[in-house]
Amino acid sequence: MKRNNFIERSLVGTLVFLKESVFSDDYAARRAFLQGLDPRCKLAAILMLLLAVMFSRNIYFLAGMYALCLLLAVSSSIRLGFFLKRTWVFIPLFSLFIAVPAIFEVFTPGQAVARLQLFGLSLTITRQGLASAGFFFIRVLTSVSLCVLLVLTTRHYALLKALRFFKIPQVFVMTAGMCYRYIYLFIEIIENTYLAIKSRVGTVPSTKKGQMVVAWNIGGLWQRSYTLHNQVYSAMVSRGYTGEPRDMNEFSAAGIDFLWLGTAFLILGLSLWQTYYLN
């Protein structure tokens, strides 16, 4: 079973990915606060809030921003348990793990607050170290939460169309839109391939053979997808593609959108004022 570990892991990874994506679509379709906002205003506001978090040097401000994220999640009909799971795993927990050594004097010298004996070593925890780790963790957690809020409450095509409004070159936006669809196709192919290997081969005899299996899959995936691009282009042409993509839906911003945009602008202003004026 241990030899098959990489098959199991890849299968679990793809299944979790597909399951989460289905949930995300479900949240984006709900009628609630963030879902009701104009995608352009929502994207601009989230970017301003991300900048506010990035510039801030005040831990209370960062804690307040995280509380705002939770409030936005609840007001957007996102189940709090799902939101916490989605935002804490993997990046913030990984960040917490790598931030822990920073609390010790070895990495962050400063005013000692506690001493620990670990495996015969005497380690000193410093106030500056605790603050560094705390700052780092809450900043990462709040940033990830803002990104997840944007993704969960916006349909992918609306988000891509909003990018065009910000003058992102067409080649990037169109490629991103097509890439998004291909990812699902490829994930399905990976899942089916691994299931086929598991059901036919049973066990993979060695690490070397396992590496070959992965490489064949990646190579095979490229081979299959390369032949696809001509068919995709023909399909695009038959649907009226002339080299310039066209949008079918138009956005319309209302008073609430501008109010939200103004609030985000004020929060960013507050963060910059705290950082550059008060400090």
Added chain:
Amino acid sequence: MHIPDGYLGPATSGVMYVLMLPVWISASKMAKKTLKAKQVPLLAIGAAFSFVIMMFNVPIPGGTTGHAVGAVLVAILLGPWAACIAVTVALVVQALLFGDGGITAIGANCFNMAFIEVFAGYYIYKLISGKSATASGRRVIVAGIAGYIGINIASLSAAIMFGIQPLLHRAADGQSLYCPYGLGVAIPAMLGEHMLVFGWVEAIVTALVVKYLQKQDPTLLEAVEEVSR
């Protein structure tokens, strides 16, 4: 390798966006000039391909697994400019559409993976493989070397970005505001894990996929000339 939001301060994030801007503009112009309309889906396929490569768990000795970035492989298959767009798009899709974060660090991530890794890996591959035949064993070994060096240079760049944070942003009492480790910790930690583990995973995947394509369909390894013709 993937830098999330909150690890880098505004100065580093801003400078990386500024540095990447001319690269993106050049890549966009090169793609427009060299890609025929019918090859546009190929860029999207390349982007999706570079995204899903990270989902393949590769077994490594000791019973554990790791995953490759695949940037050098995509550069070998599509050429450096198209690969630059493909990896950029994969990183943007990951950050924006799948909520993995890293929106403020997109410039830095693209600098490491879509620029440094892609161009360093591709030109090492071109330089050492020289005029050897598409199906030669030399190209398999060179692909592995290019993958290994490419990812290690990119990881060194990421380590420098992490390591300069305590120098650039520190409160008056000495506490760090972003990534808390200096160059003395960040460089050995990042380079160590990439030189010992992830570099080998990248090398194995890049070399074996090139070997597979040499056997199954060598024209796909020549497609880079077709794409940039």
